Amino acid sequence: MQYYEDIVKKRNSCRSFSDRKVEDAELMAIREYYEDEESDLVDEIGTELLFFFGNVHEAISKSVGYNGICFKAPVYMVLLSDKADHYLENAGYIAQGITLKITELGMAACWMTINDAAAVKKALDIDSDKEVACVVAFGYRAEDNDEKAAPKISLDTLCMGCDFKTEVDTDLFYPELEDCLRACAHAQSFQNLQPYRMLVDTDRVYLVGLPSEMTNEYDTHLNYGIVMFNFYAVMWAVRPEAPRWSFEPSDTDLKLPDDVTYIAKCRI
Ligand SMILES: Cc1cc2nc3c(=O)[nH]c(=O)nc-3n(C[C@H](O)[C@H](O)[C@H](O)COP(=O)(O)O)c2cc1C
Structure with a gap:
């Protein structure tokens, strides 16, 4: 896309x-x-x-x-x-x-x-x-600047199934959804730690936060905003009426371990 x-x-x-x-x-x-x-x-x-x-x-x-x-x-x-x-x-x-x-x-x-x-x-x-x-x-980037993007987590590492205990087959994602999730896997984060995961259900995606001792409170929340924007922006480019993220609680049990935090959900 x-x-x-x-x-x-x-x-x-x-x-x-x-x-x-x-x-x-x-x-x-x-x-x-x-x-x-x-x-x-x-x-x-x-x-x-x-x-x-x-x-x-x-x-x-x-x-x-x-x-x-x-x-x-x-x-x-x-x-x-x-x-x-x-x-x-x-x-x-x-x-x-x-x-x-x-x-x-x-x-x-x-x-x-x-x-x-x-x-x-x-x-x-x-x-x-x-x-x-x-x-x-x-x-503007300096002409002799050869910085490369830092290596990012794979789609398989980022994504889980309908809850934290279920695996997902990322080969089954339709192309638009796959690009949205790849955009999340490619997002900037403090020290490139990417301390979050996406749970992908049939009609919703959920963003959850992983514990990260190195990331301060500020950057923890900024990271979430950045990754949510990447998802939205890629979805919006093909579907301008795309649903928006909501901070309302999840409607299903995501089976999150105690140290994993529910952040937000988005209809897909
Ligand atoms: C909230 C936040 C704070 C960051 N702070 C710094 C910083 O102080 N100095 C710096 O060099 N990079 C900083 N970065 C950039 C990240 O290190 C960078 O996004 C990450 O290593 C991934 O590399 P990429 O952006 O080239 O893909 C920050 C990124 C985020 C999201």
């Missing part, structure tokens, strides 16, 4: 950017996407999109990035959000849509872990009641 092949599969994180300027027209295209086309998980939660340029990495180097390393990028996108139930999944979902839009525009991006959201707000002089929920660095 085109969207999966051209956008989701082609994307990989970028940590070395060229000095090429991101033009106003490109920033405008991203903003228009956010304002007019963006899909979210929880409509009622207010968000705000901000762009920062220049020597921002110095200002936020202590508050974002693995091991306190914030690399230099032409633009840093910050998504602010009201705090409410599922606000981080919602923010992760929205920001992943923007990240894929950045890919579509021929640029590259990298999610940055937030070590101290309040410090980011202070360092960037953000005057808002909303919280810093996501930081994504983006711009």
Whole structure:
């Protein structure tokens, strides 16, 4: 399927950017996407999109990035959000849509872990009641940057049957569903740990979270939003009336072990 092949599969994180300027027209295209086309998980939660340029990495180097390393990028996108139930999944979902839009525009991006959201707000002089929920660095890839996508879990590892104790034959997936699930298997996650699984029933898929000691609370929820967006975006490309994810409880017993968490479900 085109969207999966051209956008989701082609994307990989970028940590070395060229000095090429991101033009106003490109920033405008991203903003228009956010304002007019963006899909979210929880409509009622207010968000705000901000762009920062220049020597921002110095200002936020202590508050974002693995091991306190914030690399230099032409633009840093910050998504602010009201705090409410599922606000981080919602923010992760929205920001992943923007990240894929950045890919579509021929640029590259990298999610940055937030070590101290309040410090980011202070360092960037953000005057808002909303919280810093996501930081994504983006711009044009440096010409000598040969970063490859990190290896991802297979479809067979990601997917289970109607409950956590049942195996699924992934060869039986119809092509659209297979692409949606491959898009999930290809999603970005903190340290590429991919601590989640998808249970695939005849009419629903369920997202469940695996325990991950290394992933903090923030990134745990952002990961879920990112993977839910990838599923939705690939489904939406062929079925614009595609059902949306719901945080309502599961209607069946998913036989989850105690340390596995039910997250959300989506009709298929
Ligand atoms: C919530 C989140 C936080 C991340 N934080 C960082 C980070 O601070 N530094 C970094 O280099 N990469 C970061 N990444 C990028 C992941 O390491 C990357 O997505 C993963 O290794 C998979 O590689 P790929 O994006 O090339 O497919 C983050 C990704 C996510 C989803």
